[in-house]
Amino acid sequence: MLAYIAAGLTTLGTVIAGAVAGPVAAGAALGSAIPVIGVFICALCFGKSGTGARVTAIVFASIMILFGLGALGRGMPAGIVQLGLGIAIVAALSQRQSGDWFRRPQR
Template identity: 40%
Template sequence: MSFGDPNNPYGQPPQQPPAGPGYGYPQQPGAPQQGYGYPAAPPVSQPYGGGYAPTQMPGITRAAQILLAVIAVAHVIIAAVYAVALAQWDELVDEAGISGDVSAEEFADLGKGVIVFFVGLAAVFAILGLVLLLQYAKGGPAVRVCSIVYASFAIVSGIFALGMYGLGLLIWVVSILVIVFAAKRASADWFRRPRY
């Protein structure tokens, strides 16, 4: 038995020419890495900031919920003020003495229609706010997004309430705070938490 016999189990294996860079060779800068075995798995992204899932509503999310209730109550007050104005509308028209003029009565009816629209709009805003408010404990990410959109529209609705005892300014400030608090990461983590 010689060392050159390829069938000799105790012999020296035949020499193969080097295959170039690879295992055991230093990598050249800019040369692609060659891996052996299975490809590397993609990194696992942990939801909720590294495996953290809140079990209690964070304080900032609770504050957003409370401020959302303030916006809803403010819209209930706005609806009540407009409803009182609507109830007194006919008396004000009679006192103005425009009951005989047809064009003036048409404008009065148009004004009454505008007030009815504002009563309905404020009532709808109040109902939507209460629905969102009740969804904070068990709702998902859609509740957070709807809260931000609701507060954005509440800023616009606050324009129509500027003359009501500073209620419009209150709605503006509270709506901006709801947007900021709902956009925070702690609120996002709360609404993305797993619900079993």
């Protein structure tokens, strides 16, 4: 669920940046959201995939954390959203219950 929220906020932020500041700002917003796109694609595969999608999503969420810290370092307050969602996704996917769910028998 967090991956879908992150993708929605990224889409909204990119559209707003494009409308307010132009295509260069929209491209910058989309470029800084590459890890969010990766987490979203992994989330689309969660229903049918095994632990590979989980591990890949954890890696992309860790990169989200780094991008969020970079945005905060550049003085962009929107980086706190990416940082917070990245931490929440890593924490949720690292729990034992999450691992058990991904190791369930496939149907």
